[in-house]
Structures are given as structure tokens and as C-alpha cells.
Amino acid sequence: MEEIRVRIAPSPSGNLHIGTARTALFNYLFAKKNNGKYVLRIEDTDAERTSQEYIDNIFDSLKALGLNWDEGPDVGGEYGPYTQSERFDIYPKYAQMLLDKGFAYECFCTPEELEAEKEEATKNKKAYVYSKKCQNLTEEEKAKLRAEGRKPAIRFSIEKAQKAFHNNPVIHFDDLVKGDLHQDTSLIGDFVIMKSNGTPTYNFAVVIDDMLMKISHIIRGEDHISNTFKQILIYEALGAEVPKFGHLGMILAPDRSKLSKRHGATAVSEFVEKGYLTEALINFVALLGWSPSDGQEIKSLDEIAQDFRINEVSSSNSIFEYDKLNWMNGQYIKKMDIKELTQLAKPFLNKYDLTELTQAQLEKVIESTREPITVLSDLTNDVAYFFGKDIEFEEGVKEKNIDTEQAQNILKYFDSQLDSYDFNNEEKLHEQLAEFRTYFKENFGIKPKETMWTVRAALTGRTHGADMGVILEVLGKEKVKYRIQKAINCK
């Protein structure tokens, strides 16, 4: 069997979209599962919409997700170059081949003429199909138009190709995920393959590149289904082997429209900036359309690859909801190596003076704060009371947990105990804290919870947060005393 080769071919007209990331993922998984090669190709034939910034973003995002390619613009490979704009010299040759074989023809129509045809079609409520008026131009007519300064585009003749390779105008192909798909080719207009400026259009460039790069399986979004029929005809006209195609359902926003900016983040890099872990992102996105055979949803890229079968992928669209992503991100945050997590957390701690803490203390802070959070950016607020001298009280906390007589008594007693606490020993601190709350429970019937709320409020300004032992230890005796005294005095 010939080698399995797949590709991801983003166009750098924006940052790497989460949908493109999923397509890349499924290609990657298919390649890994089948010992194939996964190649990256940049489709930048439209210079107007391309920018280096986007190319960098695509590279960085793909790498961050762990979707490393075997061949691509940066790593090279046997079938390069892997950037379409560097391949401009090869497309005209194949266009010429098609011209010679009679599967293509020059078209001198102006945009105005084409526009008129389209208007006519919509007026008659018919599908727009190019009139083919340039198909049978004589050499003299062409020469005349050229003399007028008109530059021709090259169009592909659908009908000629269909008749040459298919008995029926309705052509079929067996989609890897959707099964039998068909289209009446008489409804497809003779589309442009080479623009009048000499550059190829998408539908032509992909075929040439996929053919030359020996791509065996093309896995992409279902928005490409209609292109597939055009592309199959081109492969055939070129005398090339037609690859297998698989079309994935789309990712939709909760309102069932296309996922766009107004729904929040769309680029992988934006998710990362918000505090999503790339491991969680890729795991989550894999679950959109694919499901693990053992029901275990949290899985690494490698584990998913082992279990992946393209024909088991769902053929319907799926909606991108944050609930499960958030849950999953929280799971990854909870399980991540603490040193690694601390490193990832740093960008979200910009507003604090990190030199106040040692690396070990910072790790301790992150460790004891990571549990309830869902995105890394939650840390910014959750960690606030570990920094600076003073704290800010959350709404209502002071009134409820500091300003009452009971609270004041608790604080005074706590203050009196402080000198006996061992601030360098977290374990000991836990024991002492336990004794402390037992004292109030046994003597005054105050719930341990409430006792701790008061101390916590005085020290952090909130009634929830990290483990109290950790708070005491990291803050240190001096700061603890200061904050407790302040809570007592401000009464």
C-alpha cells in the first residue's frame, strides 16, 4: 500500500482559528494512527490577505498544540517548497497542460460582463453557471482581444472533463466520514483556474500541490464539499490519481451560526491568552465529533491517536460550548506539574511584585490556589492577598465576618495565640489551627467554618481561598499580625 500522507493547509489571512486547529488535529491523528506523514502547507496565493504575522501565529499555535508536522515551510521535505507563493512558477505549466488537452480555455470576459451574467441568473432564480462564451473563441478573436490589452484568465471545462471520465453528469465519491456524496456537474460553472494576473486560484493550486506532494487523504471541513467535485475533475484531467476525501462537520457557536469574534475567542492564541491550556484545548476539540472507545474523555494526544478512526468521526456539526472546555481546563490545571504550571501562571501575575515571594513560596501559592480555577486568568484575582501589605475586602465580608462582636473575640484570641505558632511549619500550623477552631466550637459552640471565616476574612478580605495553613506560612508572622491587628483596630 502506498504511503499515507495528509496535510493541513491554512491560509494566513488571520490567526490560527480553533476550527482549523481541529482540522489539523484530525489530520495529525489520522497520520499518527496510520504511520503516515503529516505536512503543513501555507496557502498564500492571495497576497492581499496574507501577512507574516499570521504565518508566525499559525506556526506557533500549531506547535503549542503539539501538532508538529513532518514536512513544512520551516522543516522542509522532499516535496517543497511548502508555501504556495513560492510555487507560482509551477502552476502555469499544468494550466498549459490542461489547455493543450482541451480541458481548459482562455476567458477574456471582464468583471462587468461576468457581473451581468450573474445578475441575469439571480433575476431568473437560476443557479449561476458561467455562459462559456469564451470557450470557442477562434485564434483571431483571441488575438484581437489581446491586442486590446485584455489579459485572459484560464477556465476549466467541466463538461469536457465530465464526459471524458464519467458516463453520467452526476458524479460521486465515497467520503471517509460522510459516505457517498454526489453532485450534478452540469450545475457547476466553468471556474477560473488561473487568474488573469497569472496566479492560480485556490481550487487549482490545491490540486496541483496535493498531487505533487503526493497527498493520499484530504481531511478538511465540509465547507469544501462542493469544491471536491471540481477538484476530482481536475485530478482526472491531469491524469493524476484522485486522493480519498473526508469532510468534517463544522464547529458552530451556541447560536448555531459560524464561530466568530462576537462569540468570544476564535483563535487558538486568544484562548491561550485567556488562560486555557493547549492540552485541554486539543483534548476538548478532539471530542467535537470524535469519542473515545473506552469512555475516558481526558486523554493525551498520543492516546487519542491510538484510538482514532476517521470513519467513526461524526458527520454533523457541533456547537462550541465553554462549559465543558472550562471543566476540562480545570482538570488539566489540577493535574499539571506544579513547576510547569507556575511558569505558565506568571503572565497572569504581572500586576504583582513576584520578588515578594521565593520560587518555593510562589509554587506553594499556585498549588493551593489551583483547585477551584477554570482558567489561568482566574489566578490573577485569586492570589491577590498573598501580595502587598494591605488587603481589599470583598463586598459585605467586613460587615459579616469582622465587625461583629463574635468575630472581634475570635480575632483577639487568634492574635494572642500567634506568638506560639510555628510559621515555618505548615503541618504544625494545621494542627494549631485545628486546636484553635476546636476551642471556639467547644467553648462557644461556634462552627469551625465560621471561626475560620473570620480569620480568613481578616487575612485575605474574603471568605474563600487557599488553605489557611499555607496562607499563614507564606504571609509570615509579621504580615499576619499586622493584618489581624488592623482588623481588630478598625472595628
Added chain:
RNA sequence: GGUCCCAUCGUCUAGAGGCCUAGGACACAUCCCUUUCACGGAUGCGACAGGGGUUCAAAUCCCCUUGGGACUACCA
């Protein structure tokens, strides 16, 4: 408008004619655990879009309707 694709809990999905009084995960609710918030555990709520067929038997096959999506460029 035309063409194509899709259709199981709110969401992601399991389900390849009998294993389905439809399973899991997220979310939600209640309870348990607990120094807080969480985590974890338990329980609950909750779906085969509708209608016709085919079959002894249909969530699974076929048709229609409805709904959603995609495409309809000298963009990719």
C-alpha cells in the same frame, strides 16, 4: 433562489435492526465529605424533530415534511 450536507438529553456524544424501560461526559439540582471556595463521591432532572412506510422487531433502513448548516468569486 439553486445545489449539497446534517438531524439522539440544554451541549458534546454512545448507539452499524432485537443487548435500549436509550448509556456516558459537561451543565443544573439535592445530599455526603470538609477550615472556606473547590475537588471527590452519591442521587436526581433530562433526548431518539414530526409523519408515513419496510420488518416478527426501527433511535438504527427507505420516503416526505420541518429545522439547522455549507457552498453558490479571477477569496481560500
